[in-house]
Amino acid sequence: MTHEQTSPADGTAHRWSRVLLKVSGEVLMGKREYGHDPETVEQVTADIEAVVRTGVQVGLVVGGGNIFRGLSGAASGLDRVTADNMGMLATVINALALQGALERRGVVTRVQSAIPMTTVCEPFIRRRAVRHMEKGRVVIFAGGTGNPFFTTDTAAALRASELGCDVLLKGTKVDGVYDADPARVAGARRYDRLTFQDVLVRNLQVMDASAVAVARDNGIPIVVFSIRKPGGFLEVVEGRGTFTIVTAGG
Numbered sequence: 001m002t003h004e005q006t007s008p009a010d011g012t013a014h015r016w017s018r019v020l021l022k023v024s025g026e027v028l029m030g031k032r033e034y035g036h037d038p039e040t041v042e043q044v045t046a047d048i049e050a051v052v053r054t055g056v057q058v059g060l061v062v063g064g065g066n067i068f069r070g071l072s073g074a075a076s077g078l079d080r081v082t083a084d085n086m087g088m089l090a091t092v093i094n095a096l097a098l099q100g101a102l103e104r105r106g107v108v109t110r111v112q113s114a115i116p117m118t119t120v121c122e123p124f125i126r127r128r129a130v131r132h133m134e135k136g137r138v139v140i141f142a143g144g145t146g147n148p149f150f151t152t153d154t155a156a157a158l159r160a161s162e163l164g165c166d167v168l169l170k171g172t173k174v175d176g177v178y179d180a181d182p183a184r185v186a187g188a189r190r191y192d193r194l195t196f197q198d199v200l201v202r203n204l205q206v207m208d209a210s211a212v213a214v215a216r217d218n219g220i221p222i223v224v225f226s227i228r229k230p231g232g233f234l235e236v237v238e239g240r241g242t243f244t245i246v247t248a249g250g
Contacts, residue, residue, distance in 0.1 A: 029066045224245075
């Protein structure tokens, strides 16, 4: 699936022409403890705009951990299904916030939710989503998979597979996958390249095992990079910058 596309604007060769970006809700908090940090939201959407302007098709899955986490809710006494449903609704709030920020920049955006709520966004319809992306619109996929017990990481892998994306890009707080938490362990080593089997056997915290398995089974590489670095998204799409890529190997 992977191939190069040349931007009509500047002739730059891109590694992929259709990408799925996964951004956690925690990233949108910035330095806050809850909700959205306006500066961080603006930086993330500026990076998305830069990629869209090159002609690369962009889909986006956003988490909801900055508002509500299903597992935390279940741990505090809520029924797990109810807690996960609340978490999925939180992703819709984040999707609408990103849509507003992108459209202020002139980027045409659609929000599609796996949980139907037609008064605020479209339902997820695969063919419609593909058509939006072909027209250069950013499609933000909210509501997770629409089912409890599955994370937004798994939703990202699922959407990337359904939409025929060339790659699943996970924007995180750090610039790749490490053998230990670099914020806590001095000298933690970053991996440049891993296989899906490496991630699963070593239990590396790239994405949850279900997401990794979906990406592996559908031949979609996972790239982990820092979304907090201004311009980092474009760098990765152009094959530059610092990141970890997870593939089948061989």
